[in-house]
Amino acid sequence: MARILVIEDEARTAREIVDALTAEGYAVTLRADGPTGLAEARAGLYDAITLDRLLPGLDGLALLAELRREGVTTPVLVVSALDGVDDKVRGLRAGGDDYLTKPFALAELVARVMALARRRADKPAGTLLQVGPLVMDLVGRQATRGARELDLTPREFQLLEYFVRNAEQTLTRSMLFQAVWEYGFAPGTNVIDVHVGRLRRKVDADNEEAMIRTVRGGGWRLHAPD
Amino acid sequence: MPRINRFRLADVPRTTAFRMTVLFGALTVTVVLLALGVVYWRAGVFLTQRLDETLVREVAEFQRASVPEQATHIDSLVDSDRRGHWRAALLAPDGRRLAGDLANVPEELRALDGGIHALPQGPAPTPERHHAARGLARRLADGRVLVLTVRTNEVHEVRELILRAMAAGLVGGVILALAGGLALSVGTLRRIEAIHRASATIMAGDLSQRLPVRGSGDDFDKLAAIVNAMLAKIEGLIGDMKVAGDNIAHDLRTPLTRLRTRLEGALRRGGDIEAHRAAMEDAIGDADQILATFRALLRIAEVEDGRRRAAFATIDPGPLVLAAADLYEPLATAKGLAFTTDIRPAAPITGDADLLFEALGNLLDNAIKFTPSGGALTLALRQEAGLAPEITVRDTGPGITPDQRDMMFRRFTRGDHARHTPGNGLGLSLVAAVAQLHGFRLAVEDGQPGCVMRITLGEGQLGQG
Numbered sequence: 001m002a003r004i005l006v007i008e009d010e011a012r013t014a015r016e017i018v019d020a021l022t023a024e025g026y027a028v029t030l031r032a033d034g035p036t037g038l039a040e041a042r043a044g045l046y047d048a049i050t051l052d053r054l055l056p057g058l059d060g061l062a063l064l065a066e067l068r069r070e071g072v073t074t075p076v077l078v079v080s081a082l083d084g085v086d087d088k089v090r091g092l093r094a095g096g097d098d099y100l101t102k103p104f105a106l107a108e109l110v111a112r113v114m115a116l117a118r119r120r121a122d123k124p125a126g127t128l129l130q131v132g133p134l135v136m137d138l139v140g141r142q143a144t145r146g147a148r149e150l151d152l153t154p155r156e157f158q159l160l161e162y163f164v165r166n167a168e169q170t171l172t173r174s175m176l177f178q179a180v181w182e183y184g185f186a187p188g189t190n191v192i193d194v195h196v197g198r199l200r201r202k203v204d205a206d207n208e209e210a211m212i213r214t215v216r217g218g219g220w221r222l223h224a225p226d
Numbered sequence: 227m228p229r230i231n232r233f234r235l236a237d238v239p240r241t242t243a244f245r246m247t248v249l250f251g252a253l254t255v256t257v258v259l260l261a262l263g264v265v266y267w268r269a270g271v272f273l274t275q276r277l278d279e280t281l282v283r284e285v286a287e288f289q290r291a292s293v294p295e296q297a298t299h300i301d302s303l304v305d306s307d308r309r310g311h312w313r314a315a316l317l318a319p320d321g322r323r324l325a326g327d328l329a330n331v332p333e334e335l336r337a338l339d340g341g342i343h344a345l346p347q348g349p350a351p352t353p354e355r356h357h358a359a360r361g362l363a364r365r366l367a368d369g370r371v372l373v374l375t376v377r378t379n380e381v382h383e384v385r386e387l388i389l390r391a392m393a394a395g396l397v398g399g400v401i402l403a404l405a406g407g408l409a410l411s412v413g414t415l416r417r418i419e420a421i422h423r424a425s426a427t428i429m430a431g432d433l434s435q436r437l438p439v440r441g442s443g444d445d446f447d448k449l450a451a452i453v454n455a456m457l458a459k460i461e462g463l464i465g466d467m468k469v470a471g472d473n474i475a476h477d478l479r480t481p482l483t484r485l486r487t488r489l490e491g492a493l494r495r496g497g498d499i500e501a502h503r504a505a506m507e508d509a510i511g512d513a514d515q516i517l518a519t520f521r522a523l524l525r526i527a528e529v530e531d532g533r534r535r536a537a538f539a540t541i542d543p544g545p546l547v548l549a550a551a552d553l554y555e556p557l558a559t560a561k562g563l564a565f566t567t568d569i570r571p572a573a574p575i576t577g578d579a580d581l582l583f584e585a586l587g588n589l590l591d592n593a594i595k596f597t598p599s600g601g602a603l604t605l606a607l608r609q610e611a612g613l614a615p616e617i618t619v620r621d622t623g624p625g626i627t628p629d630q631r632d633m634m635f636r637r638f639t640r641g642d643h644a645r646h647t648p649g650n651g652l653g654l655s656l657v658a659a660v661a662q663l664h665g666f667r668l669a670v671e672d673g674q675p676g677c678v679m680r681i682t683l684g685e686g687q688l689g690q691g
Contacts (some may be wrong), residue, residue, distance in 0.1 A: 069286055103517050105510075181553060183583045191591070193557040 002047040002117045003027045003050060006043065007037035007063070008079070016172065019111060020106045041067055044087050047117040053080030075116040079104070080151050082128050092177070110153025111170040113187075118169060131167040132224030134203070134211060136160065145203060155180065156199050163199075163222040194211040196220055232443040251403020255396055262392040266385055273381040277360050278342045284374055285362065293368075297325035300372075311377045313349045319369035331363050331373055339369060340364035349375040358382070413564070417446045425481035431463040474523065476518055485512035521651035534578050541579050543572045543615050543683060547607040550583060554590040554605075562599035568606040572615035575683045577664045583662040588653040589619045589679050595622035598678070614684020622676040631670045657681075 004026045011032070018028045029044065031037035034057035041049055041063075047201040053060040064076055078092055081102040092099045095118040129136040133146045136157075143160055152160060162179045163171065164222050173192040177183070200212040209225040240246050284303065293298050300314045302586030304327045315328035331338070332349045333481070340362060347356040420438045427435040436457060438448040492505030551567045558565035593603050601622035605675060609615040657679075661668040667682040 013670075019584060101521075105514070179551060183549075183580050187553070187587060191557045194560050195553075197560075198556055 001025065001027050003029070003045065004113060004117065005029050005031065005037070005041055005044060005046045005049045005074075007031045007034075007041070007049065007055065007060075008052045009033055010052070016106060017109060020110050024110055024114065026113075026117075032056075034063055035059070038063050038066060041074065042070060042072060048113050049074055049076045050113060051076050051078050053058070053078055064092075077109070077112050077116055079109070081162075105218055107170065107215070108172045108174065111172050111175060111219055115166055115171075115175065125151065129161065129164045131164050131222060132211065134160075134164065134222075134224075136164055145205075145208070148205070150202050152202060155156050155195070156202065160193060160203065161200050163220070167222045168225065170215045170219040170221050176220075237415055238408055238411040239269055241411035241553055243406040243414040246288055246408055247407030251399060251407070254403070255399040258395050258399060262388055266388045266392070269384050269388060273384060274360065274378065277376055277378060277381070278434050281342055281360065281362055285364070285372070288372060288374075289418050311379075313361075313373075313375045315371075315373040317371040319371075321371075324370065326373070328373055328375075330403065331371060332361065332375065333361035335361055335373060335375075337669055338363050338365045339497060344378075345375060348377070349373070374404060390687070404467060411477075414446075421446075421450065428457065433457065433464055436486040452689075474519075477519060481512050481516050485509055485516070488512065513669065519652065522656065526652060526656050526659050527595070529581060529656065532663060534581065534663060537578055538576050538581070539575055540574050541582065542574050543607055543617070544569060546579060546583055547586065547605065550590060551605050553587065554594065558594050558603050559592075561594055561597075563594060563597055564602040566604050568604065568608070572607055572609040572683075577666075577683075578660075581660045581663070585657045586617065586619075588657050592653050593619050593621040593623065593677075593679070597621040601676070614682050616669070617681045617683065619679045620641035620673050620676065622673070625668055625672060625675060625677045 002025075004021050006014060006017050006021070006028055008017060008030070009032050010177075014032065015032055018030055021028045030041060031040050031047075032148060034055040037051070038057065038058060038133045051060045051064060055063070060078055060080070064078065067074070067076070078097065078099045079102060080099065097114060100109060108151050120205075127137065127139045129138065134143070135145075136143045138161070138162065141153055141154075141157060143157065156178045159176065162176065172213075174189070176196070177187055178194055203212055204210045211223055211225065213221050214222050247277070288296055288299055293683040297316055300316045303312050304314050308653075313326070313328050316324040316333075317327035317331070317614075320322050321330070328349055334343045334345050338506045342360055345361050349361055350361050353610070355637060357377045357379055359375045359377045361369060361373065363373040365371050417438075417440075424437045425437055436454045439447050440448045441447065452663055488505060488509055492509075495501065519672045547569050548567075551569070557569075590603075590605065597603060603622075604618070604620040605616060606618045608618075658668055661681060664683075666684065668679075669680045669682070671678040671680060
């Protein structure tokens with residue numbers, strides 16, 4: 001069972017985060033301030049940490065810097081009510097960590113924590129990716145489902161690759177947008193939905209079992225047919 | 227807020243005008259004193275020289291006279307001088323007085339060297355009479371002694387005159403400086419008091435108040451004009467903020483009311499768990515809309531702050547426009563719009579790629595939202611020779627009337643046709659803010675039909691075309 005450390009001082013938010021992650025089957029530990037959070041992160045073996053930006057006793061980013069200085073590489077999702085610090089956010093994402101602005105949808109937080117925890121668990125390398133009948137050849141830029149070759153635009157190929165690399169995980173609109181388009185903002189409308197819809201029509205033919213599934217609460221999941 | 231002091235005389239010495247006047251007064255007095263001092267000194271020297279010359283001339287006249295005439299000459303010199311300026315003596319070799327009114331040779335002239343000496347106490351000082359004089363004494367060839375003195379009171383009188391003039395000038399100068407300083411300071415203090423009063427009204431919240439301007443174009447007027455211009459700008463901004471605040475209140479109150487009613491209704495109706503779940507999902511949708519509005523507001527504030535200029539980099543506009551086309555084309559197609567692009571090579575620009583992409587996204591999003599199904603949408607990037615690159619978004623929607631153009635970049639302004647279209651009305655405000663941050667020109671034009679949004683990626687001011 002994957003272990004998650006939640007460092008959050010606001011009791012109600014903390015409880016909701018813990019509940020949501022527990023419901024996903026994680027073992028969750030909660031710490032409510034900077035110093036004890038740092039001690040726990042340092043001592044425990046966690047797969048991912050959610051870290052509030054403003055904590056009593058120690059600033060979240062300072063805590064993260066201290067962890068990294070000590071060689072602790074656990075991926076961290078920084079949660080913050082502060083916006084407008086894009087450079088820092090970019091730095092965090094480049095360092096393998098993630099950043100989420102309050103207020104957030106719990107589904108978004110859970111999806112991002114899962115992605116971080118999973119990224120640590122296994123990082124598929126190589127040029128051939130496979131999920132069930134879906135095979136992607138990253139060198140030949142070809143994707144097939146079973147015997148059927150998928151006719152994808154370069155952008156759709158990128159989108160599918162991200163789905164395949166994060167198979168069985170919920171991916172939210174903003175995760176997809178940031179991963180595939182790489183621009184730093186949240187597109188407000190259903191523009192991503194249309195892209196996923198197109199990809200889905202190509203991946204899931206009428207007579208096939210749906211692989212790209214809509215997740216209640218905002219997002220999609222690539223699922224290998226049973 | 228500083229306490230407003232009424233005009234008080236005790237404040238006068240502290241005013242700059244007063245201090246300046248006193249300083250200049252002191253300088254003027256010093257200069258006058260110096261000049262008069264020089265006159266005083268030179269006049270003394272000059273008059274003394276004149277007396278000395280007279281002494282020398284008298285000696286010469288004495289010597290030109292024959293010996294018997296010499297005694298008469300001396301006597302007549304002394305006698306004719308009723309004011310007693312001249313005192314003289316002609317003494318025999320044995321000291322006997324042959325002529326004149328001096329009994330013996332004054333102390334200072336005992337050397338009998340024929341040179342002119344000052345006699346500070348006069349030739350024959352008594353406690354009552356001791357007028358300063360100059361004189362000479364010499365032994366003549368035949369052994370007689372000639373003593374000649376002349377009073378120097380003329381020199382002293384002239385000097386005294388000059389001293390009086392100096393004193394009068396000093397007193398007059400000081401009085402004038404003080405009076406001038408007072409007059410100027412009172413004027414200054416009055417103006418400051420007026421400004422202070424106006425400021426107090428402004429600080430109390432009346433932003434329409436302006437600092438008083440006399441119209442004389444003096445320093446105070448210039449300063450007041452500057453502050454007034456600043457106040458006008460602030461008043462405008464506060465006004466904008468108030469309008470924005472009212473709009474925020476309106477735009478948030480509507481969904482918040484909807485949220486509340488929905489929750490209340492669900493609670494009242496009861497029903498099964500599915501009904502509750504549906505109500506909660508709707509409530510989350512409402513909350514998301516409220517949060518999106520907040521996010522958009524904060525985003526605009528962030529962009530308007532201008533700090534993001536620090537992160538500007540060189541961007542090739544081609545790939546950026548292409549990426550935006552790529553992102554929005556499916557949305558347009560899904561709505562039944564013909565989406566065409568005309569993207570040509572353009573010179574690199576300096577800016578924030580994220581913000582420009584977001585702004586372009588907002589323009590496309592708007593165009594897609596407001597163009598009815600079956601319409602067309604064109605995204606173009608062009609650069610004419612010698613001009614800045616231009617991005618245009620052309621649609622066949624309802625267009626924007628000229629009076630709407632002015633309003634549309636303000637926060638929360640939405641065209642009438644937009645009342646029933648989802649959105650928070652902040653999209654174009656963000657586009658305007660991004661353009662302003664970059665110094666790009668944003669123009670809205672009549673597309674006949676529809677609307678053309680044009681961003682000129684170069685020097686320019688925000689305008690409505």
